[in-house]
Amino acid sequence: MNSLKNKVAVITGGNSGIGYATAKALSKKGAKVIITGRRKEAIETAAAALQVNGLLADQSNLSDIEKLADQVRTQFGKVDILLINAGITKFAPIELMTEDVFDEIMNVNFKGAYFTLSKFIPILNDNASVVFLSSTSATISPQSASVYAASKSAINAVMKIAALELASRNIRVNAVSPGPVATEIMNKIGLDSNLEKQLISSIPLLRMGKANEVADMITYLSGYSAAFITGSNFLLDGGQSI
């Protein structure tokens, strides 16, 4: 019953971190996995290592999203599992936020995620599972993360409305909200050992999360055992948001 054999799973931003770990987990359960990425070499390397399919698409670009949905439909048919994961993080106090950085974050994390769902709805199978990668930032309001937190709060709002709009097709839509997880995103924001210590001290379980722990939750939400779960947001944060 827990098998995902022959289910078609699309994971945006799958060349590293949580997307990569989830590709591995879904593949192990028998799903036919497609990962997407915006860098050709990175996506090809990851797809080869995972022995899954890799497609090039910039999730912040609407025509790329449309092309991706077309390509997936032509090559793999309808989709059973959609993980809208591609995301970036940048920090600045509100006073110093620039329009460019604001647009960059929102274009990937919100607009890109929104239109990924929108353009994939026609090719989702009835009974499909959609999971958005949100963040505890939407709950705990970290300083200097105003735009990132807003992008994830926006996703949480859309997730619930999508759950209502798609319920008649028995398509379930949920979000997972990790706290700090040790992935490449941490290097991208320049997390040094001092900042890491500070971060860890704010987590009651005194460690960062692991990508495979988030992947396990997504795998659960994607399967039959979660058939009655929709419109929910799951925090995986070692207690940070308490």
Ligand SMILES: NC(=O)c1ccc[n+]([C@@H]2O[C@H](COP(=O)([O-])OP(=O)(O)OC[C@H]3O[C@@H](n4cnc5c(N)ncnc54)[C@H](OP(=O)(O)O)[C@@H]3O)[C@@H](O)[C@H]2O)c1
């Ligand atoms: N790690 C955490 O602490 C944490 C906590 C809460 C939420 N999250 C969320 O979890 C998701 C995955 O992050 P992660 O931690 O696994 O970090 P990651 O390793 O940096 O993964 C993010 C992935 O998204 C891809 N991506 C970014 N922009 C893209 C675009 N425009 N088009 C296509 N792909 C794009 C990245 O590709 P490139 O390699 O080309 O950048 C990368 O493969 C994100 O939505 C993030 O906000 C992470």
